Amino acid sequence: MIPLAPRAIRFWSILAATLLADLSTKAWVVSHLGPEGTPHPLLGDVVRFTLTYNDGGALGIDTGPTGLNFLIVLSCALVLGLCVYYGCLPKDSTCQPMALGFLIGGALGNLLDRVGPRPGVVDFIDIGAGSVRFWTFNLADSAIFLGAVMLAFWFWQEPHPDPGPPSCTEGPQKAG
Numbered sequence: 001m002i003p004l005a006p007r008a009i010r011f012w013s014i015l016a017a018t019l020l021a022d023l024s025t026k027a028w029v030v031s032h033l034g035p036e037g038t039p040h041p042l043l044g045d046v047v048r049f050t051l052t053y054n055d056g057g058a059l060g061i062d063t064g065p066t067g068l069n070f071l072i073v074l075s076c077a078l079v080l081g082l083c084v085y086y087g088c089l090p091k092d093s094t095c096q097p098m099a100l101g102f103l104i105g106g107a108l109g110n111l112l113d114r115v116g117p118r119p120g121v122v123d124f125i126d127i128g129a130g131s132v133r134f135w136t137f138n139l140a141d142s143a144i145f146l147g148a149v150m151l152a153f154w155f156w157q158e159p160h161p162d163p164g165p166p167s168c169t170e171g172p173q174k175a176g
Contacts, residue, residue: 018105053120102147
């Protein structure tokens with residue numbers, strides 16, 4: 001058996017945990033928090049669980065009649081691109097594999113909702129005060145946001161001699 005590199009352990013454990021947490025919370029919400037649109041207070045009126053289905057893009061943006069197909073293709077392309085980027089990372093990478101695990105795990109969670117039998121992506125975390133509310137979201141959305149912030153922070157903090165990771169110009173790294 002080939003031992004996994006620390007980079008692979010970080011990446012795969014975060015991706016799997018993110019996807020599992022997202023899918024299991026969505027399944028629980030669908031089976032326990034109906035009917036759709038009914039708020040269930042968690043921390044008073046500030047944090048509530050409210051089952052909604054998002055059949056559009058991010059933040060509920062209407063994507064029109066062909067939007068679902070576009071979002072599915074875009075999600076697949078982004079996941080593939082992020083996987084290629086992962087393959088280009090140096091073996092001693094720390095932040096980037098974790099960020100990519102969150103990004104890909106979250107993207108896959110929402111992608112599975114889009115191609116599944118539900119009427120849209122299951123959203124349920126409802127934050128705000130009174131009638132002033134943020135968009136309802138889910139754990140996949142939170143993971144995508146966290147991964148994007150981590151990646152942005154890494155790009156901002158690390159010195160970069162050229163625009164992309166140096167290993168990408170040399171081809172993908174070996175297993176790990």
